[in-house]
Amino acid sequence: MLDQGAPPQQRSRTAPASPGPVARLMRRKPVEHLVAEGGQGEGGSLRRSLGLWQLTMISIGATLGTGIFVVLGEAVPKAGPAVTLSFVIAGLTALFSALSYAELAGTIPVAGSSYSYAYATMGELIAWICGWCLVLEYGVSVAAVAVGWGEYLNELLDGTIGVTIPDALSAPPGDGGMFNLPALIVVLLAMAFLLGGARESARANTVMVAVKIAALVLFCAIGVQGFRSGNYEHFMPLGMAGVSAAGATLFFSYIGFDAASTAGEEAKNAQRDLPRAIMLSLVIVTALYVLVAAVAVGAKPWQRFGDSEAALAQIMREVTGQSFWGTLLAFCAVIAIASVVLTVLYGQTRILFAMSRDGLVPKVFSRVHPKTGTPRTNTVIVSLFCGVLAAAIPLGQLADATSIGTLFAFGLVNIAVVVLRRTRPEMPRTFRVPLSPVLPALGLAFCVWMMGSLSAVTWVVFGVWMAVGLVFYFLYGHRRSRLAAPAPSEK
Numbered sequence: 038m039l040d041q042g043a044p045p046q047q048r049s050r051t052a053p054a055s056p057g058p059v060a061r062l063m064r065r066k067p068v069e070h071l072v073a074e075g076g077q078g079e080g081g082s083l084r085r086s087l088g089l090w091q092l093t094m095i096s097i098g099a100t101l102g103t104g105i106f107v108v109l110g111e112a113v114p115k116a117g118p119a120v121t122l123s124f125v126i127a128g129l130t131a132l133f134s135a136l137s138y139a140e141l142a143g144t145i146p147v148a149g150s151s152y153s154y155a156y157a158t159m160g161e162l163i164a165w166i167c168g169w170c171l172v173l174e175y176g177v178s179v180a181a182v183a184v185g186w187g188e189y190l191n192e193l194l195d196g197t198i199g200v201t202i203p204d205a206l207s208a209p210p211g212d213g214g215m216f217n218l219p220a221l222i223v224v225l226l227a228m229a230f231l232l233g234g235a236r237e238s239a240r241a242n243t244v245m246v247a248v249k250i251a252a253l254v255l256f257c258a259i260g261v262q263g264f265r266s267g268n269y270e271h272f273m274p275l276g277m278a279g280v281s282a283a284g285a286t287l288f289f290s291y292i293g294f295d296a297a298s299t300a301g302e303e304a305k306n307a308q309r310d311l312p313r314a315i316m317l318s319l320v321i322v323t324a325l326y327v328l329v330a331a332v333a334v335g336a337k338p339w340q341r342f343g344d345s346e347a348a349l350a351q352i353m354r355e356v357t358g359q360s361f362w363g364t365l366l367a368f369c370a371v372i373a374i375a376s377v378v379l380t381v382l383y384g385q386t387r388i389l390f391a392m393s394r395d396g397l398v399p400k401v402f403s404r405v406h407p408k409t410g411t412p413r414t415n416t417v418i419v420s421l422f423c424g425v426l427a428a429a430i431p432l433g434q435l436a437d438a439t440s441i442g443t444l445f446a447f448g449l450v451n452i453a454v455v456v457l458r459r460t461r462p463e464m465p466r467t468f469r470v471p472l473s474p475v476l477p478a479l480g481l482a483f484c485v486w487m488m489g490s491l492s493a494v495t496w497v498v499f500g501v502w503m504a505v506g507l508v509f510y511f512l513y514g515h516r517r518s519r520l521a522a523p524a525p526s527e528k
Contacts (some may be wrong), residue, residue: 063160064520066395068461071147071157078390078405078412083302084235089310091239092297095380096318098242099293101249102182102377105329106189106349106370108289113342116283117274118334121327123283128323130487131291133480134447135319136470137454139312142298143467144457146307149391150298151450158456165514167449168392169506173442175385176419178292179224180427181439182377187219189370192350196364209429220427227379228420231386234409235303238383242376249373252366253325256349257332263356264335285490288440290326293377294319299384312468382423386415397514441491441499448484451477
């Protein structure tokens with residue numbers, strides 16, 4: 038208790054002034070606190086059960102899917118045969134950011150991914166903005182991926198039993214339908230797996246990843262037989278602007294390589310395995326993307342790519358003259374895209390788990406079931422939201438909205454790695470970005486460039502999304518943040 042008789046000058050020295058409004062927005066969470074809280078939730082803890090193999094498969098599972106099976110058909114008309122170059126540009130953007138992710142994941146191995154990295158380096162407001170972008174990246178991409186799953190399910194049904202789901206029940210409003218029932222179903226199936234536990238979900242994902250890699254290798258082996266060099270004669274018919282626009286769209290194909298970083302609190306040896314899983318998954322995915330794109334454009338004139346979202350299955354049928362191979366690829370794609378839904382939905386729940394534990398979103402998202410060690414209520418809420426979104430909004434709009442949110446979050450990660458190097462140079466790092474700060478600066482520049490290539494409509498959607506997020510933060514998160522009041526031991 039302060040001495041009431043002390044002079045005013047002495048009392049002012051003894052009682053520190055409360056931080057101003059700007060200081061409260063910039064309050065940072067110490068790295069040590071982030072790491073110490075690892076796995077802890079309301080009523081239970083997450084279980085550390087994932088090794089390097091499972092973490093790598095989570096990142097590949099979250100990345101390799103709709104981007105190559107579906108979005109390729111939307112990107113080729115924008116760039117022509119130069120779509121292969123668009124994949125390389127999108128891959129370089131992902132690579133620079135992946136290097137920064139790898140360093141931060143090894144230094145701050147927690148569930149919040151770039152949200153937690155921003156909280157430790159740039160303060161609460163920036164962390165909230167990053168987390169809100171991640172909700173857009175993961176939550177909306179689950180919906181986008183689910184839409185693509187329905188396209189290949191129809192291909193499979195048509196090739197096996199000769200029927201398809203009517204447009205009214207397999208396409209959202211605006212695409213000729215009323216409700217995309219398959220998209221909702223695949224999200225609910227993924228939810229069922231996740232409710233069983235992280236280890237069980239990882240096992241199912243590993244099997245599905247093996248299937249999708251085998252499917253893409255099979256496509257290349259068959260598609261190359263229909264390769265025509267004439268399809269590459271006019272390599273860049275729409276100029277560099279087309280290549281850039283396609284690259285921004287195809288960046289959606291790389292979303293998910295950071296999914297391993299969301300598993301930081303369920304990894305057995307997070308500091309060692311997270312950086313390795315992130316880099317290994319990106320190398321494998323990029324090699325497959327460029328190879329598949331090169332074969333696809335060589336086997337089919339680029340002008341004919343806009344007629345279906347199941348382009349690879351069509352190419353298989355056209356090259357072989359048989360429906361069997363296209364049907365087989367459609368079957369593999371159904372499994373492959375389901376694994377993306379599973380792993381990206383997993384990442385979304387873990388990010389909200391971390392934000393909830395910090396008090397920025399309601400506590401229900403950090404409630405852990407004691408038997409399964411999973412945030413069950415969180416998983417159900419997120420799954421229902423993503424399922425309804427997938428059933429009601431067309432793929433193209435979802436993909437572009439996901440890309441802009443991801444690019445913004447990746448840009449912040451490139452800044453965060455430089456800030457942490459300067460503010461905490463003594464911290465042990467299991468991986469270090471080479472040529473820092475040059476490569477993080479290039480990563481940031483690529484993100485800004487690709488964001489500028491997206492349409493004005495996408496920017497409007499992004500602006501509205503950020504405005505809604507800021508309103509929620511100032512009405513709820515800012516006041517309920519755990520950093521808003523000192524811990525009991527500090528009072």
